Amino acid sequence: MKTAIFIDTAFLIQRLRQYLPQDEHYHAQKIAESAIHLALKHTQYQSQMGDELYRIYFYDCPPINKKVHKPISRELLDLSKTKEAIFRNELHQLLQRQPKTLLRLGELSVGADVWRLKTGIAKDLLWGKRQWYDLTDNEFVLDLHQKGVGIQMGADLMSLTLKKQIDKVVIISNDDEFTLVADTVRYEGVQLVLDSMHKTVHESVFGYIDELWTTFTPKKRY
Numbered sequence: 049m050k051t052a053i054f055i056d057t058a059f060l061i062q063r064l065r066q067y068l069p070q071d072e073h074y075h076a077q078k079i080a081e082s083a084i085h086l087a088l089k090h091t092q093y094q095s096q097m098g099d100e101l102y103r104i105y106f107y108d109c110p111p112i113n114k115k116v117h118k119p120i121s122r123e124l125l126d127l128s129k130t131k132e133a134i135f136r137n138e139l140h141q142l143l144q145r146q147p148k149t150l151l152r153l154g155e156l157s158v159g160a161d162v163w164r165l166k167t168g169i170a171k172d173l174l175w176g177k178r179q180w181y182d183l184t185d186n187e188f189v190l191d192l193h194q195k196g197v198g199i200q201m202g203a204d205l206m207s208l209t210l211k212k213q214i215d216k217v218v219i220i221s222n223d224d225e226f227t228l229v230a231d232t233v234r235y236e237g238v239q240l241v242l243d244s245m246h247k248t249v250h251e252s253v254f255g256y257i258d259e260l261w262t263t264f265t266p267k268k269r270y
Contacts, residue, residue, distance in 0.1 A: 049215035049239070050102040052208055053087040054201055056221035057108035057139075058194065060086075063245045067266045074131050076138035084146055089263035090218045090243070102214050104149045105204060107197045109156035111136050118185045119163040127190075152200045159191030198225035209233045216240075222247045230256035 064082055065073045072078050084104070091099045111133035115126050127133060144151050165173075169187050172178040201219075206229050208214045216239040219226055226240075234240055234256075242249065242257045245264040254260070 049099050050213065051091050051099050051216040051218060052102045052214045053090060053104045054205065054217060054219045054221070054226075055083060055087065055104065055106050056197070056201075056219075056223055057083070057106050058197075059221050059223065060245070063247065063264070074135040076135055076142055079135075080139055080142040080146070083143070084149075086220065086243075086245075086263050087218075090241070099216065101148055102208075104146070105201075106143050106149060106151045107154070107201050108136070108140065108151070109154045109194050109197065110140070112156050112158065112192075114158065116158065116162055116190075119188045120183060120185045123185075152197075152204070154194055154196030154200060157193050157195055159193060161191055163188040164191045165189075198223065201226065202229045205229055205233060209236045209238050212236075214238060218243055220245065222249060224250065224253055224256075227253065227256040234258065 060083055061079060064079060068078070083106070087104045088101065091101045111128055111130075113128045115124055117123065118125055140151055140153075143149055166187055166189055169178065169183075173180065202225065205217060205226065208217070209232065215237070217233070218241045220243040222244045230240055239258045240256070241259045241261055242253065243262045243264070244260065245262055246266060249260065
């Protein structure tokens with residue numbers, strides 16, 4: 049069976065970082081190797097059934113080339129020179145060099161408010177555990193939004209399906225946008241496997257997939 053692997057790169061990085069030591073969070077080579085390894089295991093484990101890798105599709109966004117002011121100190125921050133931007137550019141270069149891979153890029157945009165409080169900080173403020181005047185830049189994260197990634201993934205999935213180029217697709221993600229085309233994909237005879245890397249999925253998702261299965265073996269959290 050010809051198998052395509054679709055990877056939501058932002059989701060994969062987020063999950064890997066939850067189980068990697070801090071000093072490997074921006075190690076592009078390590079992340080790239082882990083991503084390829086997780087993808088290939090899907091075909092290797094099923095090789096006795098005749099699974100053959102068609103291609104690995106990575107979906108992500110390039111870093112933002114923009115300058116913003118930090119929320120508290122008002123210090124100017126060049127987003128194109130942050131650790132995350134440098135890491136992402138290096139990761140994209142590494143992925144493009146891998147055999148049977150295709151990198152598809154959407155667009156990353158900054159929300160109207162630019163910054164938002166980290167998870168839990170708003171609750172602390174509401175309950176009086178923290179005060180606004182105690183906050184620093186470290187209590188905020190950029191309000192970033194991906195554009196076009198889900199559309200590209202859906203379009204590629206439909207194209208491969210209708211052209212009879214694949215028999216099976218594995219989607220490594222926790223996003224349910226693929227459900228918009230899932231019925232057509234399965235009606236055309238393509239098996240759809242979701243790999244949420246042990247992240248809980250909504251019960252309704254099971255009506256759109258043939259199997260929930262992961263090759264991710266998490267180790268101790270750091």
